[in-house]
Amino acid sequence: MEAMRRVSVKQRGPQTIEDLFHAEYNGMVRLAYTLVNNNAEAEEIVQDSFAEVHRRFDELRQPGAYLRTTVVLRCRSLLRRRRVMERHAPEPLEQLPASACELWDVLNKLDEDQRVAVVLRYLGQYRASEIAEIMDMPAATVRSHVRRGLAILRKELEQ
C-alpha cells in the first residue's frame, strides 16, 4: 500500500510537505538508519532534511529527489565526523539474523562512498544514474564504488 502511494506521489509530485512525509519518511529513516547505524540519529537527519525541504519547497521541481540527496549528504557528513572521532561503536543489533549481523559489521568496514553506493543500490533499489545524482558524482564512479564495495562484501561474507 505504501509502495503504491509512493508511486502515485512520484507520478504527480507531492503537493505538500505532508504528502512528501507520508510517501518518504519511513523509507528515508530506513535508509539513513542503514547508513549511520543509529535510529535516533537517523530520525534527526531525516527530520532536519524535511525541514530543509520545506524551506525550499516552492522552488523545488523534485522535492523527493532533493530530500534523498539531503538525507544522504547529512548521513555522509555524520559518517565523516565519526571517522574523525575514530571511536564509533555501532549499536548492538541482537534481534537481527546472524547473516544480517555479519553484513552490518562488514558494511561498517567499507569506506564511506562504497557504503553509501551499496546501500542505495541494494536497499534503495536505485539505478547507478540515480545514485550518481544523489551522490553528486559520475555514474561510472558510482559503478566503481559499488563494484569495489561488493568485492569486499563478497570476500568477507563468503569466507
Next chain:
Amino acid sequence: MSRFDDRLEQDMQHIADTATPSSTAWEAIQTRIAEQADHTELEITMLKPNPKTEPAVPVRMLMAAAAAILLVVVGLVALLNDGEEQSLRVTETDTTVPATTAAPGTTSVPATSEPSSASAGATAVALAEEFISARAAYDGDAARALVADDATIVQAFEWATSPDDYPLLSDLERAHGMRFLDPTCTAGSPGRVRCTYTLESDLTVALGVGPYDASFPLEVEDGLITHITHNRTTDGGQVGNYFHDVYRLGIVPWLVANHPEDLSLMRGQVGVGPPLITAESVALWEQHIPEFLASFEAADLAIAEDFITARNAHDGEAVLALFADDPFVRDDLRRDVNGEFAGFDEIDYVSSGEFDRVTGVELVDPTCEAGSPGRVRCTYTWANAWTRALGDDRYTGNSFVFDIADGRIESLTHTFAQGPVDGFEDHISEVTLLWVQANHPEDVPTMFNDSSFAQSAESLALWETYTAEFAASPAGN
C-alpha cells in the same frame, strides 16, 4: 540477480527493518519548521533600526528587506497550515524575557505590539521559565503540573511519552546529573515559546564533551504547555552530538560490555533510541550511571598518579604527554619575580624535570582521591636531596587538583601549603645559596638567576655535583 545479490538485499532489508521511525515524527518535523519560522521572525525583529543611530536610507532598506522576508514567511506559513490552523503571525512581538540566570549579553528585543499580545507572550514565557526551573530542580511533579493532560510530547527528543512521565523523567535527569544552565525563554508567534539553555551533565563532564546548546520549543495554551519537544542533540548545526558523544561513544559501549542484558530495558527494542521512561529503566540508569562514572574515577585517578610518577621519575616528556592541548595551569611554584603565575606554555617541564633530577626532588606519600566527575585531588610532601640531608620535613600538605577529561589533564592547580615565597623558595634558596656562596662562590652566578635557580646545562651540572657534595658534607648531616 545472483544468490549473493539476493542475500545482500534480504539482509539489508533486515537491517533497515530494525529502524523504528517514531510515531510522532510529523509533529517533530512541524516543530522544526515552526522553529525556522520563529527564527526568521526574530531576525526580522532584530532588523528594526535604532532611529537614534541609523541613517535614513539604510533604515528604509532594512525595512524593505524585512517586509520582503515577511512576505516569504507568510507564504510558507500559509502553505504549512493549509488555511485551517491559525497562521503564524509575523507581526508578533518578540518579548524576550531573560530567565533569572540568563547569560549576560543575551539579545533582548523590546516589545512594540499590542499590550494584550505582549502580556500573553510574557505569561507564556513565565510558564516556560517555570517549567525549565522545575526541570533544573528535578521536580517532576512541578513540571507535570505545567503540562496539559493531552499535550503532544515528541518522545524522540524529550524522552517522555506522556505528561505523567515527568516525575520519572526528572528522576532520570537527576541520575544523569543533567544541568540546565543559563536558560533564556523567548516568546515567538502566539503561544509559542523557545527556551534555550546550555546543557551539561555528569556524563558530559566525565567524558569531556559538551557543553551543548540546547532548547525547548514549547507551545502554551490556556496557561498550560500543550506541545513539547527538546533539542538536546544539535550543536553548531551538527546532528546528534549529544547523543553521539554521551551514548554511542560513552555509556552505551560500556553497558554493552558490562550490562548487555539491561540495555533493552534502558533504551528499548534493540537497545537504541532515547532512554525509556519506565520505573525499571530509571532504576537501571540510577544504578549504572554511578558505576560508569566510577570507572572514569579509576581512570582519572590513574592519570593523576601517572603525573606524580612522572614527576618523581623526573621525566618532563612523560609529564607533558598527560596534558590536553592548551590546558590551564596555575602552579604556586611557577611564578615570576612579580608573583605572576606562568602559563602552561611558559613552563619548561623537561628542563625543570632535569633540575628536579639533579637535586633529588621527590613528591613523597602522594594520596589521591576523586571528587566531582573528572576532578582528582592529590596531596603530597615535597622533599629533595637538600631537605633530606637537613632532616627538614616541613613541606607537607601540598596539593595538586586535576581536572581530567578524555584521559588528559585539562586543568592543574598546584598549591604549595607553606606558600611559595615565605615557606619554600626563600628557605631553600637561602640554604642552598648560603652553602654555594660559602663553598663555591664563583659558581653562584651560574647556578642562580634573578628569580630562582638557573636551569642551563652548565647550571644543572653544577647542581648535580654540589647536591651530592652537600648531602655528604657535615652541613648536610
